[in-house]
Amino acid sequence: xxxxxxxxxxxxxxxxxxxxxxxxxxxxxxxxxxxxxxxxxxxxxxxxxxxxxxxxxxxxxxxxxxxxxxxxxxxxxxxxxxxxxxxxxxxxxxxxxxxxxxxxxxxxxxxxxxxxxxxxxxxxxxxxxxxxxxxxxxxxxxxxxxxxxxxxxxxxxxxxxxxxxxxxxxxxxxxxxxxxxxxxxxxxxxxxxxxxxxxxxxxxxxxxxxxxxxxxxxxxxxxxxxxxxxxxxxxxxxxxxxxxxxxxxxxxxxxxxxxxxxxxxxxxxxxxxxxxxxxxx
Amino acid sequence: xxxxxxxxxxxxxxxxxxxxxxxxxxxxxxxxxxxxxxxxxxxxxxxxxxxxxxxxxxxxxxxxxxxxxxxxxxxxxxxxxxxxxxxxxxxxxxxxxxxxxxxxxxxxxxxxxxxxxxxxxxxxxxxxxxxxxxxxxxxxxxxxxxxxxxxxxxxxxxxxxxxxxxxxxxxxxxxxxxxxxxxxxxxxxxxxxxxxxxxxxxxxxxxxxxxxxxxxxxxxxxxxxx
Numbered sequence: 001x002x003x004x005x006x007x008x009x010x011x012x013x014x015x016x017x018x019x020x021x022x023x024x025x026x027x028x029x030x031x032x033x034x035x036x037x038x039x040x041x042x043x044x045x046x047x048x049x050x051x052x053x054x055x056x057x058x059x060x061x062x063x064x065x066x067x068x069x070x071x072x073x074x075x076x077x078x079x080x081x082x083x084x085x086x087x088x089x090x091x092x093x094x095x096x097x098x099x100x101x102x103x104x105x106x107x108x109x110x111x112x113x114x115x116x117x118x119x120x121x122x123x124x125x126x127x128x129x130x131x132x133x134x135x136x137x138x139x140x141x142x143x144x145x146x147x148x149x150x151x152x153x154x155x156x157x158x159x160x161x162x163x164x165x166x167x168x169x170x171x172x173x174x175x176x177x178x179x180x181x182x183x184x185x186x187x188x189x190x191x192x193x194x195x196x197x198x199x200x201x202x203x204x205x206x207x208x209x210x211x212x213x214x215x216x217x218x219x220x221x222x223x224x225x226x227x228x229x230x231x232x233x234x235x236x237x238x239x240x241x242x243x244x245x246x247x248x249x250x251x252x253x254x255x256x257x258x259x260x261x262x263x264x265x266x267x268x269x270x271x272x273x274x275x276x277x278x279x280x281x
Numbered sequence: 282x283x284x285x286x287x288x289x290x291x292x293x294x295x296x297x298x299x300x301x302x303x304x305x306x307x308x309x310x311x312x313x314x315x316x317x318x319x320x321x322x323x324x325x326x327x328x329x330x331x332x333x334x335x336x337x338x339x340x341x342x343x344x345x346x347x348x349x350x351x352x353x354x355x356x357x358x359x360x361x362x363x364x365x366x367x368x369x370x371x372x373x374x375x376x377x378x379x380x381x382x383x384x385x386x387x388x389x390x391x392x393x394x395x396x397x398x399x400x401x402x403x404x405x406x407x408x409x410x411x412x413x414x415x416x417x418x419x420x421x422x423x424x425x426x427x428x429x430x431x432x433x434x435x436x437x438x439x440x441x442x443x444x445x446x447x448x449x450x451x452x453x454x455x456x457x458x459x460x461x462x463x464x465x466x467x468x469x470x471x472x473x474x475x476x477x478x479x480x481x482x483x484x485x486x487x488x489x490x491x492x493x494x495x496x497x498x499x500x501x502x503x504x505x506x507x
Contacts, residue, residue, distance in 0.1 A: 050360060070363040080354070083354065084354045084355055084358035085358075086353060098362070100286035101359075141358070
């Protein structure tokens with residue numbers, strides 16, 4: 001669905017995107033992770049055909065991005081982080097308007113509204129919508145023309161837990177419909193839960209690319225941390241696969257002296273910091 | 282098909298945002314003003330009113346429309362849609378010109394201006410000229426204050442010569458100046474083929490520039506902050 005080979009781009013004489021190589025398969029959820037200014041926005045602009053002055057190759061849906069025509073967008077849906085609707089129009093009117101920009105007949109508006117639970121608010125002005133409602137509306141706006149490829153930019157940003165869960169379920173539902181999804185997020189939990197693979201981007205380069213599980217497991221096993229009292233509180237930790245060799249832990253268990261014990265594995269954020277030397281936020 | 286949809290939606294937006302109501306009220310006000318004037322003045326007054334408001338409304342309303350769209354980040358959605366910038370330009374220009382033509386027709390009929398088709402052609406060409414100028418300016422600005430400031434040179438370049446020309450205070454050599462050709466047409470006066478050609482060339486150039494400016498605005502707006 002997407003093939004990027006030896007991609008270079010620069011706004012000045014200094015390279016901003018350097019030697020990027022990756023592919024995204026049909027039906028995959030692929031995550032871009034990186035701090036602000038890492039080059040994700042520029043990469044997304046290139047893949048959306050808005051920055052034709054790159055070197056190398058970026059092929060999306062079989063089209064080299066620098067040679068895209070307007071028909072290129074018939075098969076791409078973009079869900080921006082912020083609302084891109086006419087606030088004075090109702091949800092239904094906005095969807096009808098944006099739907100009229102595409103040649104494809106796409107998915108029925110009523111069905112989409114029902115899918116995100118907005119069927120009873122369809123005739124309300126978008127200005128009167130809550131952030132969660134706007135996010136859901138923005139999401140279905142990207143689905144209007146039933147595109148094969150979806151760009152989702154921070155789709156869960158600022159949502160309460162219920163809306164966050166609903167949005168993640170909607171994304172997974174689109175994956176079941178064999179959509180290819182490019183997801184940009186700072187939320188490690190979302191990336192771990194949703195993405196088949198993630199690319200760590202910093203300083204215009206891809207530092208690592210793999211499934212969240214492989215990235216976590218490749219950089220550190222789960223550890224067990226425990227505490228006990230002995231003239232004050234003491235803490236120790238041990239890799240989970242060496243517990244039987246930890247004599248202190250064995251002794252504390254035998255004497256029932258453990259105050260607490262828990263296991264923890266590194267998060268994607270920990271791995272990102274370790275690999276790139278930068279934080280995601 | 283898409284252009285037709287865009288045009289109809291633009292009319293709907295303009296109705297929602299009160300453009301039709303506003304121009305309904307202004308038309309009544311202008312008719313009252315025209316009938317308050319002596320009969321001998323009505324022709325020139327009507328031409329002046331048509332040129333300075335319904336014909337020139339695009340200059341100001343394009344600023345409002347584009348700023349509103351920018352504030353609601355709608356250009357980002359356009360940047361990632363199969364919409365052509367020229368379709369956007371044509372739709373906005375045509376929908377605003379339609380209001381101009383309706384108001385101009387009512388005022389021309391009320392004032393008893395002769396050569397109604399010529400008045401309407403002049404209004405349409407002026408409307409296109411001003412709307413395209415407004416659109417080009419609007420793509421470059423980020424606030425209403427900026428827009429008001431940027432329109433001042435356009436107003437000086439378009440309104441001052443046209444008003445002076447209407448009252449025959451300019452040398453005849455300047456009759457082919459595009460704004461003056463528009464004014465001649467609205468006032469029901471004769472105009473030259475050279476004037477029409479020059480006006481046509483300016484309008485084609487402005488369409489080209491507007492399309493470039495809109496494309497550039499979408500490109501810069503389409504990049505999302507990640």
